[in-house]
Amino acid sequence: MPKSSKPIAVVLISGGMDSAVCTALAQADGFEIAALHVNYGQRTQQRELAAFQAISDFYGIDLRLATDIGYLAAIGGSSLTDFSVSVSKANLSSREIPNSYVPFRNANILSIAVSWAEVLRASAIYIGAVEEDSSGYPDCRKIFFDAFERMVSVGVKPDTHISIRTPLINLTKADIVRLGSELGTPLHLTWSCYQSEDFACGECDSCVLRLRGFARAGISDTISYKSDVQRLNLPK
């Protein structure tokens, strides 16, 4: 149960840098944070769970819930959960939705957040989704989150009021790196790679977006990559 009289926000902490910056913003907004992590049977789930715990430790968060929705792996349809399909190398100029798309993942994750928020009497849910500089996933768009918020308003008890906050939605990865740096966010504790748990591959969409963000922000990324990646010729 909460330890303070502050309003509570459930913050989705995947372990990636967007979620870490979101945590910093929720704290700055005056909320006590309830940290929610969701394993969905993805390749790198142990590494992401470790990043979730490290970020939660850094922010001194007591309310933590790590859940498991392994059924998304059983359902399949994504290279992140179906290990017979390779994670594609990044192609940021493509207009196709990449095979890393996990069908309707964010609705599954947000629904868990709402269930928990209703029990905790939390008034907000923070999710670090990025529309502008993302991989084109349909459930990372502002239009989706707005529709989700409307659905929540008619799906919970009348005295429950929960806003869905997406403070990074219009930022680029470079903006997020800069903002995280200004806020003292522990970006070195975060994990983005879709493929590997020891050294980031530097080749998947998520790694390339991260590396390009750091490069454009003029800040160096201190997590461990496979050798030579930092010297790759990244798209500008």
Next chain:
Amino acid sequence: MPKSSKPIAVVLISGGMDSAVCTALAQADGFEIAALHVNYGQRTQQRELAAFQAISDFYGIDLRLATDIGYLAAIGGSSLTDFSVSVSKANLSSREIPNSYVPFRNANILSIAVSWAEVLRASAIYIGAVEEDSSGYPDCRKIFFDAFERMVSVGVKPDTHISIRTPLINLTKADIVRLGSELGTPLHLTWSCYQSEDFACGECDSCVLRLRGFARAGISDTISYKSDVQRLNLPK
């Protein structure tokens, strides 16, 4: 994978009679059925899972997925998943939402259905929710399902089109018993009790709604109740 060229519908089969009647309706509508069951850590989950399998066997359904979202029990907030809270005896005249309400359960369940539907290229999801003659749960109302459908339309790939169908939403339990009887639905294979897995208690909201429905339809319920329940003085 589907065995026919029929369009596919994901049907949520909890094991209760509403979901069995929904299955009959989806079949009558010409769909190949993909049967989805969701355990959510409720008291009677083994009995409901058995009913799901029995109903699926009856309808010859090959596509079956039984998932587990035990995190709803960890989140708590309901007498169905928190075993330290007693399931209330029915009080159908109360305007309060009863303590059996599981926070935002239907959004969690429907999100799983949409993920599966997207992978199967299904065009519809059937859920046997009942608004008129239910316990007042906010996520059993038409307004919620309509908002959910709008959210789905902007949260999946552009070539995915999924309708959320609630064919029982305006029926009473008596209507459902009559309809099930007309359609040859195996109501004797279904389970409704919130409390017990061997003999239905006859006292919880769900049992009382079921018994009243059969009584008003003038049809006898052949599942096993604790002794004397069938002779109880049910609300008319």
